[in-house]
Amino acid sequence: MSESNPVLRGLLARIETGQACVGTVGLGYVGLPLAVEFAEGGLRVVGFDRSDAKVAAVNAGDSYIRDVAPERVARLVRAGRLAASGDLDRIAECDAVVICVPTPLSKTKDPDLAMVVEATRAVAARLRPGQIVVLESTTYPGTTEELVLPLLQEGGLEVGESFFLAFSPERVDPGNARFGTRNTPKIIGGTTEGCRLVAQALYARAVETVIPVSSTRTAEMVKLLENTFRSVNIGLVNEVALMCDRLGVDVWEVIEAAATKPFGFMAFYPGPGLGGHCIPVDPLYLSWKLKTLNYRARFIELAGEINSEMPAYVCRRVADALNEQEKSVKGSRILVLGVSYKRDVDDVRESPALDILRLLEKRGARLGYNDPHVPQLELDSSILRSLDLYPAVAEADLVVIVTDHGAYDYPRIVETARLVLDTRNATRGLLSPKILKI
Numbered sequence: 232m233s234e235s236n237p238v239l240r241g242l243l244a245r246i247e248t249g250q251a252c253v254g255t256v257g258l259g260y261v262g263l264p265l266a267v268e269f270a271e272g273g274l275r276v277v278g279f280d281r282s283d284a285k286v287a288a289v290n291a292g293d294s295y296i297r298d299v300a301p302e303r304v305a306r307l308v309r310a311g312r313l314a315a316s317g318d319l320d321r322i323a324e325c326d327a328v329v330i331c332v333p334t335p336l337s338k339t340k341d342p343d344l345a346m347v348v349e350a351t352r353a354v355a356a357r358l359r360p361g362q363i364v365v366l367e368s369t370t371y372p373g374t375t376e377e378l379v380l381p382l383l384q385e386g387g388l389e390v391g392e393s394f395f396l397a398f399s400p401e402r403v404d405p406g407n408a409r410f411g412t413r414n415t416p417k418i419i420g421g422t423t424e425g426c427r428l429v430a431q432a433l434y435a436r437a438v439e440t441v442i443p444v445s446s447t448r449t450a451e452m453v454k455l456l457e458n459t460f461r462s463v464n465i466g467l468v469n470e471v472a473l474m475c476d477r478l479g480v481d482v483w484e485v486i487e488a489a490a491t492k493p494f495g496f497m498a499f500y501p502g503p504g505l506g507g508h509c510i511p512v513d514p515l516y517l518s519w520k521l522k523t524l525n526y527r528a529r530f531i532e533l534a535g536e537i538n539s540e541m542p543a544y545v546c547r548r549v550a551d552a553l554n555e556q557e558k559s560v561k562g563s564r565i566l567v568l569g570v571s572y573k574r575d576v577d578d579v580r581e582s583p584a585l586d587i588l589r590l591l592e593k594r595g596a597r598l599g600y601n602d603p604h605v606p607q608l609e610l611d612s613s614i615l616r617s618l619d620l621y622p623a624v625a626e627a628d629l630v631v632i633v634t635d636h637g638a639y640d641y642p643r644i645v646e647t648a649r650l651v652l653d654t655r656n657a658t659r660g661l662l663s664p665k666i667l668k669i
């Protein structure tokens with residue numbers, strides 16, 4: 232049994248008595264909140280990042296992640312429980328190392344695991360008996376066993392005996408006031424039973440509920456099921472929006488009514504396209520893996536196709552709306568409201584607003600944007616600045632609501648605007664001939 236392994240018992244004891252030190256490699260949207268939870272859970276934490284600015288901010292007791300209050304970071308840094316560093320040699324002092332680095336797509340939309348490999352190599356070079364390594368980055372099933380494990384074993388240490396390995400997917404939902412890192416149940420799969428036991432004990436210090444599964448591959452697949460579920464359902468409801476447009480039916484009214492069914496229906500909403508680091512990217516990790524096994528992931532492909540066409544659909548609706556006013560897109564002033572990928576966050580990664588701005592620019596529109604959370608925006612080679620809201624709304628031939636931030640006063644925006652295309656039903660309840668919806 233695993234408990235008879237003295238290395239495992241020693242590590243469990245260090246975790247359970249609060250002596251263990253945790254290193255998080257990557258201090259981004261996932262790594263910083265997790266580092267703070269481990270530190271608040273009574274462990275000493277060193278957060279590693281190659282960004283000097285992030286390291287300096289954490290050490291100065293500051294936070295650059297909206298969901299992590301700076302006071303929490305400051306309190307932990309003052310108490311000596313949290314520090315940041317760019318010096319990966321300090322991995323040697325950590326009992327647990329949690330890898331939270333980005334997993335983007337390559338130009339050909341294949342998984343790009345370069346940062347996972349680099350971080351794993353950094354850990355492997357310093358791996359010593361009695362450490363646990365956990366991968367948190369979202370990735371295809373098999374990554375932990377096929378890619379991470381061989382690198383860690385290069386030094387001759389044996390998994391489950393002298394070091395431990397697990398996969399635990401991050402489920403953070405930025406901007407969610409109800410569910411954060413601590414109260415969102417955490418899935419854990421270990422390479423061996425001992426690995427899972429250690430990982431469970433580790434995460435029990437940072438999160439309220441730990442859900443063990445039988446393997447790292449299962450844990451990897453759980454995350455991809457969750458995100459594929461969202462992508463496919465959003466794809467379905469986006470297609471329903473296209474159908475409703477042709478049928479002359481208000482898709483928002485249809486969904487609202489369907490959502491009154493107390494069982495067997497879950498409301499998803501259409502929008503201008505998928506955004507963020509996860510939903511547009513993660514299902515492609517799964518379909519890529521399946522391609523290597525001679526299987527075509529049809530739902531993922533179809534949802535991806537529909538979702539990625541939504542920005543072009545929004546632009547067609549913009550052109551139609553202007554046409555009705557006897558105007559062309561070329562030369563018209565178009566104001567985009569909200570450029571982050573979702574409500575009340577400042578993250579513009581993969582935001583559909585970027586595609587919409589690009590498409591409208593290509594057609595010669597005079598573009599501007601406003602976003603209370605994004606003061607400036609890098610679009611290809613140019614930098615755009617968020618305009619003063621009401622003067623820009625008053626000047627625009629058309630206002631497109633792309634992200635329905637809570638800070639906007641929609642009645643006032645509609646009153647000030649000449650024409651509004653609302654892609655999020657942000658103007659629900661307002662009756663005005665100026666409002667068009669997708």
Ligand SMILES: NC(=O)c1ccc[n+]([C@@H]2O[C@H](COP(=O)([O-])OP(=O)(O)OC[C@H]3O[C@@H](n4cnc5c(N)ncnc54)[C@H](O)[C@@H]3O)[C@@H](O)[C@H]2O)c1
Binds near residue numbers: 256332333402
């Ligand atoms: N952001 C989310 O909402 C979210 C939710 C669930 C899962 N995830 C997944 O978590 C992972 C991390 O995402 P994120 O949003 O935190 O990314 P992020 O870009 O916010 O942060 C990653 C950090 O890792 C650092 N980094 C990269 N390589 C490094 C290295 N070798 N050594 C030290 N630091 C390094 C970067 O400088 C960056 O600060 C991804 O796989 C993502 O898919 C993200």
